[in-house]
Every structure is written in structure tokens, then in C-alpha cells.
Amino acid sequence: MPPTKTYNSKSFKPLIQSKTNKPSPVEKSLDLQIRHWLKRKDLLVKAVKYQKTNESAKINALIDKWRGICHQASNYLLNSMQVKIMHMGGYSTWKQQQKDKKINQSFDNDSYRENLSDFVNTEEFTHLSSYEQSDIMDQLNENSNQSISENETEETNLDDQLTMNELYRLLNINYDLIYN
Template sequence: MDETTLIGDSSPVAGKGASAAVAKVRTPFRSPLARRKGAGSSDAVGRVSKRVPPPDGSSIESAVLYKEVGKLVAELDRQTAAYSRKTKELQDAIKVMESPEVEAETRALIDKWRAIAQGAVSYLLNSVLGKIDRLGGYEEFRRKELEREKRQLEYRLDNGFEDEMESVLESEEFNGLPEDLKEEYRETLDGKKSEFEQYKTKQFAQLDAQLDQVSKSSQQMDMREMCKRLNVDYSLVFDAPAEQ
């Protein structure tokens, strides 16, 4: 862990750890064989098969319609569950508001939690500011941080994409295809490779833009940024208006 690491960050290393990291990578590349292989399955359809009768006949139109209906029913189930949870939360909130004693107790607990959270964030901020000063200031800290992010991004994307390409070209499904289909898939992979390079260039450009913004401003680490790095809602900790 280097000086620019704040919370739970690590650079890619060769070996077993790197392989595990690469295995979890999701890239914009999607194997055409994977799509072809999974064309006739749907988790959503499986979940609603007891309520949506299978289509009559074996036409492609019926199968497509059946799949779409399954997706719609699954989405409705998800929305219904979400609305039920929200309704329960609102009902609980109404009960609190209708009881002065419970509301006063809740307010006291909120104030206590907020005081503890503010103290913890202040302590962490002071610790981080000392670390930033030793690095040469906030601008130098952000520069090293963004450079490390670029290296990690390049490592994850390149290795993830190469693994996807290799898994397709060496798979039994691919080797069992006729030569004309193999050539078609190779052309598709070449197109995906071009899209991947464009995606990687775009991600690097965004990191470079962040670095330019830091160089042109006098921004310093503050409570709001500290909360953002901790994935904590600043408006809850400091009772401030929520950002739009």
C-alpha cells in the first residue's frame, strides 16, 4: 500500500491475486458465442413459468412473445416488491410522527449518531491531510492517485479482454463451427476489439480531464470530499441540504 492509498485500494500484481482480480473483471466485450448459446434461455421466464402458460405451437414469434411476457412479469414483480418495502417504511415513519415520545427519542438518537459520525470524519480528515502534506500537497496527491488508477484500469481492461478473446477462440463451440462461421466470428471479434480500444481511450481521457481540473484549481481536501471517499452521505452527517 503506497502513500496515495486511502481506503481499501491496491495495485495489480502478478500471481494468484492478479488472476482472481482478472476473473472478476467485466469488460464491454461480450462473446458472440455466449449470446448464441444463451439465446433460448431466460431466468425471468423460469421464475414466472407457473403463471405464464407456454405458447401454443413452436413458431419463433410465439417463443419471442413468451420470453418478452416473462420479462415483463418479472419486472412487475420487482416493482411490486419495491413499492411494498417503501409503503412499509412510510407506515413506520407515520407511526413515529404520531407519537411525540418516540419522535423525541428518535431525534436524540439521531443527534448522538451525528455527533459520533462528525468526530470520526474529522479525525480521518486530519490524518489524511497530514499524509497529503508529506506527498507535496493536494495536487501532487491527486496526480499520483490518478496515475495509479490509469495503470490499474489498463491492467484490468487489457487482461480481461484478452482472456475473453482467448476463451472464445479456444472453445469447443468455436472449433466445432464451419469455417465460414469461424471467419464471421473472427470479424465480429475484430470489431469488438476496435470498440474496446475506443472505450479504453475514453476512460483514459476522463482521468486526464480530472487531472487537468485539479491542476487549474486550488481545491483542497475537505469534509465533503472525505465523506464522498468514505461513501457517506454528507447531508446526513452534517445536517446540510442534500446536493442535487
């Protein structure tokens, strides 16, 4: 059975024709139900067609292909990062630079948090609307929660080299998505 025409829900053209110009609430309700079931039928027809054509085998082959490409690209990136780290003075030097960057960022966040907390204590803050006050307080709480979570996630990596798992964490990529 060939798939039927898909329906555009943006333009309202009632499927049930009313005798008057304005459809009644019952007619609108019936029309919405008809549209809903037509969409469901179209979806089922597409699902049956998908199952019959063995598209899942093609998709799995594509997933394997792109995982292989990701493996190769990440291996290349890891090797180039390791070479750059060695030129910088080694893994421990690079880790120390990363910690220094985090400390500098935390100082910036601390000064921002101090400015916000000072502003909360001013008379100008009391003149703001309650919505603006709550927004500022939310920002202050969010900023302090971020600094707490950053302090809790200190590095416990005892390796003397950059690992693939750590590289993926630095790039904000899910390691399990590629390697599992």
C-alpha cells in the same frame, strides 16, 4: 390495548380447523387472509403505541447525537489525512499518485478485457453453452462500461487542499446524510 401475540409464518398451523386431515384450497386461502390481517392489526397496534410514547423525539435526539459524532470523527480524519498529504509532498503530489493508481488499474482492466475478447474469438468459446457465452459477453460489456464511466468522472477539483466532500467521496459515504 396491549399488543397481541405475533405469529410465526414458518410453521403452518391452520387457524381454521378442517374436518379432514388435509385442508381444502378455500380453507388455505381463508387461513392466509386471516394471518395477513392479523399481521396488519399487530402492525397498527405497534404504530399507535409508538405514536403515544413519543419515540420519535428520542430517535431524532439519537440522530442528532450520532451526526455530531460523525462530524467530529470526519473532522479528525480529514485533519490526519491533510497532515499525511502534506508529508507526502502536498496535495498535487497526492492527486498525481491517485491518478497513477487509476492508470495502473485501467491497464489491468485492459489486459483482462483483451483476454476476454481473445477468448471470445477462439473455438473453445463456441463450444460453451449459450448461458456461459452470454455470461462472458456480459462481463466483457460490464468491464468496458466501467472503464468508460471512470474516464467520464475525472477530477475537476481545483482546490489545493483535500475537502470534506472529497474525503466522503473517497470513503463512499453520503455527504448529505451527515451534513444536511
